Amino acid sequence: MSQHDFNIANQSFPATRTDLNNALVALASNSSGDAEPATKYANQWWYETDTNTLKLRNEANDAWISIAVLDQSGNAVQSITTAGLTLGSTAISATGTEINLLDAITRGSILYGNASGATARLAKGGAGTVLTSDGTDISWATISTSTPDISFPDWTSPTNTYSSSGTWSKGSLEDTDLVFFFAVGGGYGAGGGGSTIARAGWSGSGMILFGQAKAFDGCAYVIGSGGAGNTAIDRVAGGNTTVTLSSSNGSTVYSTTTSSHSLATVAPRVTTDFVSGQTNNPYELIAATYPKTVGGVTYQTNGLARSILTTTLAVVFGPGQGSGLADNQTGQYTAGSLGTPQTSLYSGDGGSGNGGNGVYPGGGGASRYSGSGAGGNGANGNLRVYHV
Helix, strand or coil: CCCCCCCCCCCCHHHHHHHHHHHHHHHHCCCCECCCCCCCCCCCEEEECCCCEEEEECCCCCCEEEEEEEECCCCEEEEECCCCEEECCEEECCCHHHHHCCCCCCCCCEEEECCCCCEEEECCCCCCEEEEECCCCEEEEECCCCCCCEECCCCCCCCEEECCCEECCCCCCCCCCEEEEEEECCCCECCCCCCCCCCCCCCCCEEEEEEEHHHHCCCEEECCCCCCCCCCCCCECCCCCEEECCHHHCCCEEECCCCCCEEEECCCCCCCCCCCCCEECCCCCCCCECCEEECCEEECCECCCCCCCCCCCEECCCCCCCCEEEECCCCCEEEEEECCCCCECCCCCCCCCCCCCCCCCCCCCCCCCCCCCCCCCCCCCEEEEEEC
16 A cells, blocks of 8 residues: 655655655555545546545546445455446446346246336246236236136116217227127118008118127217108118228128128127027027027027018017018018017017008018008117127
């Protein structure tokens, strides 16, 4: 340990030689000592022996910059003092504590940002778990190894009923919440004018969609209007009720159409009997098999079918056909083949009597089979949504 003012005074040769040697020793030992050198120079090194700290004098020569603390017993650098470490051109902003999380990290653990915005460790989950997010934080969750049951809603109690066109939003529903869309098209207007072959109005078609709320979010729905009754022979078609998924969900269009029934899954789900409201499994949406008697009423072959048959069986989801003269599926028209309007379990009945209007939603108008005037109007359709 040696310190010197590094100023060689005029003196005799032996004293000069001693003074030079002392200066060189101080220079070689970084001016080491418990106290700072009495004479200090800009950019001068000083090793403070009582704290084992290597320091450098700043260029203003008014303060010391601590560089590192040494471990003299272990012959190692104990710490480096820095206001920020730069690798290449990137400044390191992480704290030492955060960087140390990389040291001896347990097998399977991951680093993540915690609620304080700091780096933290998350230990691995148990066997069969997956990493999930609640939209804010991550965690491990158990994978379900069985197919979850899906419960049908109470079809008589929709969460929302829409009678005019619009755009559907999931609102407060979670993305994965399940919803049913039950759509009915507009019923047909019936023929009239007293003709012996004036046709009764068919009903609108039924359609059921099922999937996650995120698949329906932002979809546009158009409600089909009922067809107007007329004084001609033929019936007048009602409008289709359609559901069009948003562009981010593929812009797929689902329609009640004019086919016998319409049934679709927006996300795969569900099987069997729609009438009973039972829990079903696995994920496949198919039409129920009829005739089926529920509450003393026997329903026609397909539970979603619109009513076009020359039978007085009721329908389940599709509305009913109006009464009066009707097509008996062979091209002939006979009086009274549908003298009684068809009824529906969950939609509107057909119009009754002589030229009666169809019942909302979707019922077909009754033909005017005596006297002058138009047949009954078909009822407008609607859309019912159920949260399950």
